[in-house]
Amino acid sequence: MGIREVAAAAGVSITTVSDALNGKGRLPDTTRLHVREVADRLGYRPSAAARTLRTGRSGLLGLTTAMRSTEPFALTEFAWFAELVRSxxxxxxxxxxxxxxxxxxxxxxxxxxxxxxxxIVVDPVDDDPLVLELLRRGVPVVSGGHPGSTPVYGWVDNDHVAAVRCVLDHLAQAGAGRIGLLAAADGPGTGKGVAGYRAWCADRGVPPITEEYEARTPGAGRAAATRLLDRAPDAVFGLHEGCAAELLAAARARELRVPDDLLLACCGEGADPSVTSLSLQPALAGAWAVELLVGVIEDAGAGSLLPAQRTVPTRLSVRDSSTRR
Amino acid sequence: MGIREVAAAAGVSITTVSDALNGKGRLPDTTRLHVREVADRLGYRPSAAARTLRTGRSGLLGLTTAMRSTEPFALTEFAWFAELVRSxxxxxxxxxxxxxxxxxxxxxxxxxxxxxxxxIVVDPVDDDPLVLELLRRGVPVVSGGHPGSTPVYGWVDNDHVAAVRCVLDHLAQAGAGRIGLLAAADGPGTGKGVAGYRAWCADRGVPPITEEYEARTPGAGRAAATRLLDRAPDAVFGLHEGCAAELLAAARARELRVPDDLLLACCGEGADPSVTSLSLQPALAGAWAVELLVGVIEDAGAGSLLPAQRTVPTRLSVRDSSTRR
DNA sequence: GCTTTACGAAGAAACGTATCGCCCCATACC
DNA sequence: GGTATGGGGCGATACGTTTCTTCGTAAAGC
Incomplete structure (x- = not known):
């Protein structure tokens, strides 16, 4: 069931079959149709492997994420990553x-x-050996999250500093004076989020109040949330998705009412419909990363020399948890 | 950077290089090591396309799901499916x-x-044309969910009838007399779940109380939950993941307390830690489907003629929502 | 009548690997 | 001395496409 059988059955050469099926060459429509009809009748499907070998194109894109912890697929459990992959x-x-x-x-x-x-490499570490190896092999790489010094072809990222500022400004405007931050140490974008928070605090001249935890350690989130509330904030910002539940539970244990005694905002898609949440719009990030990558692949040569870059907007959904009554 | 360059650099033939790198043929260790060293130094990576063409094996597995609705990837939004894919x-x-x-x-x-x-085809429709085409091409197919009359190589599935009976028995034992069922019409396993429910009702001689909704229609779930409560059940079983939230909200609107006035159990991984939930263990299903498929691929020939089959166990986590105080 | 143009189709060379079968050269054996 | 034996290695082919180049023929232009 190769192209040869089709050629024999149609009484033409394999060149003609290939041209007819791929819409190339100079062939009268009659021949084209005839070949196609024969190919259909025989149930012919071109071999993807042979085509890939010949053309150098497989039609396959890879998506990976640098391992920060030793656990493979650590990010997979973050809904942020799952949604990015889906998109x-x-x-x-x-x-x-x-x-x-x-x-x-x-x-x-x-x-x-x-x-x-x-x-696509999500959240690469600086000079990731995997990325360098791919680049050496001539495989275009686009990163999700700023690539640092790695010379990738392009990247997409949120403006983390602006996003964090947006949330903190909102909490401050709602009346918060001491805003605490809870973050998963091994979560996506932790470094930039915390940095943005510290910068904002420095701007305002208020002391930062932060607690971090290992997302994979059971109970660590609850413990960190409790520690954070120990430091008597009047508002808290959870940088990762699990944070909302942990903070709510810790607050309840301490008999703090939300939002009366404690304002609450979190990153994530807001599974709890009463919690103010900042969406990083992972679906956009995933889609744009693919578009960028495909652009690079198909432009190859004509492409600009500068890496393409797109900033993914964030969206703040204000809910009850950060609205003073 | 093909195998030829390596051969030239190492002063041997391409046969020797191939054998050395793949651990085949009869070669002294000195030659093997030498070739490997040269290949490493040159940064040689065999071409996956060429290998695939030659050996007929790509190392790639496909995973798909039959489209019930017109929307592609309808199932993707069910956490059940997402978890299966991850696993x-x-x-x-x-x-x-x-x-x-x-x-x-x-x-x-x-x-x-x-x-x-x-x-792997998840929830195939009977005589799915895609599956038939794959089988015709000689591509092994394993299905998630019973394949009906399609002659696949194997399948994994829950025992839906037993699972539903398990939940209903539990609710009945907790004191329920009129148990209602809420299901997403286009969700995974809906048909079998509803059938199991009806069978159980018939066994007990009680009338079935069911409501269905289109998962993709906004508000439909809430409306169906409300309709279901209209019919005055004293317990409800939500067959899909979104059901819990909808039922809880509808119950609250009606000022029904859970579990005092209404017992509640749902399928799913139980995002809400207070809701009794039946896990279908999608992670097991995904893992087993892959194992079955790889078994078929690598046994090819020696394999048994009967399709392999594995039943995925379910796990009922009893929580507050179905525990009479 | 001879050259140009266009059209229709085919020949043959890659793409890079895996592998079957063969050859050569020692050493050992009768 | 002739022949098994076995280790070490190589030549050549096939996998199934795509595509570059060539070729013949017929119509058109001078």
Whole structure:
């Protein structure tokens, strides 16, 4: 069931079959139709492997994330990442590509066994050896989150500083004087979020009040939330998705009412409909990263030399938890 | 940077390089080491495309789900499906495969452009044309959910009837007399769940009380939950993940206390820690489906003729919402 | 009548790997 | 001395496409 069988059955050469099926070459419509009809009748499907070998294009995009902890797929459990992957997959398919999610490293050499047209690296570490190796091989790389000094082809990222400022300004405007911050140490964007928070505090001349925890350690979130409330803030900002539940529980245990005694805002898509939340819009990030990557792949050569960059907007949904009655 | 360059640099033939790198043939360790050293120095990576063409194996597994609604990726938003995909991805990687998620149909011919060693089809419709086409091409197919009359190589599924009975028995034992059912019409496993519910009702000689809704229609869930409570049940079972929140909200609006006035149990992983929930263990389903599929791929020939089948256990977590005080 | 142009189609060379079978050269054995 | 034996290595082919180049023929232009 190769192209040869089709050629034989249609009484033409394989060149003609290839041209007819791919809309290339100079062929009268009669021939084209005839070949297509024969191919259909025989149930012919071109071999993806052979096409990939010949053209150098596989139609496959990789998506990975640098491992910060030793646990593979640590980010997977953050809804932020899951949503990014979902959106990236859908966008890739729209553009005619399939997307495969790979771990940064694995016992089997998966990276060597798939031909990738390009790769998205989410939250890369500086000079990630995996990224450098990909670039060396000529595989375009686009990063989600600022790539640091790694010379990628482009990246998408939120303006974390502005986003954090937006939330903190909102809390301050709602009457907060001492705003605390709770963050998962190994979560996405923690570094920038905390930095933005500290910068804002410095601007205002107020002391920062922060607590961090390991997301993967059971109970660590609750403990950190409790520690944070120990420091008597009148508002708290949870930088990660689990934070809202932990902070609410800790507040209840302490008989603090939200929002009366404590204002609350969190990042995330706001599973709890009463909590003010800042969405980082991971779906946009995923879609744009794919668009950027596909742009690089298909422009190859004509492309601009500068890495393309897009800033993903954030959206603050103000809910009861940060509205003084 | 092909195998030829390595051969030239090492002063041997490409056969020797291939054998040395793949641990085949009869070569003294000195040669093997030498070739490997040269290959490393040159940064040689075998071409996945060429290997795939030659060996007929790509190391890629597909995962798809039949489209029930017109919307692509309808199931994606069910946490059940998302978790299944996550687990399947991880398991595939453990076994040395990468997993690519594809829509049942798409404007671009993605299925034709990727070489798949096998495919998992979640909740296939009977005699799904896509599945039949894959089987015709000789691609092993394993299904998640009973495949009906489609001659797949194997499948994994929950025992839906037993699972539903387990929940209903629990509610009855907790004192429920009139148990209602709320289900998303287009959700996974709806048909079997509802059938199991009706069978249980018939066994007990009680009338079924069911309401369904379209998961994708905003407000439909709330409306259906309200309709269900209109029919005055003293316990309700939500067959899908969103049901808990909808039922709780509807109950609150009606000033019904849970569990005092209304017992509540749902399927899903129980985002709300106070709701009794039946987990279908999608992670197990995903992992097992991959294991089955890889088994079929690697056994090819020696395999048994009967399709392999595994029943995924369910787990009922009893919480406050179904515990009479 | 001879050259140009255009059209229709085919030949053949890659793409980079894996592998079957073969060859050569020692050493050992009768 | 002739022949098994086995280790070490290589030549050549096939996997199934895409595409560059070439070729023949017929119509059109001078």
């Amino acid at each position: 990236a997959t859908a966008t890739a398919l729209d553009l005619g590509y399939a997307l495969v999610v790979l771990p940064a490293s694995s016992p089997h050499d998966v990276w060597g066994n798939v031909a990738l047209d390009g790769t | 399947a991805t991880a398991t595939a990687l453990d076994l040395g495969y990468a997993l690519v998620v594809l829509p049942a149909s798409s404007p671009h011919d993605v299925w034709g452009n990727v070489a798949l060693d096998g495919t």
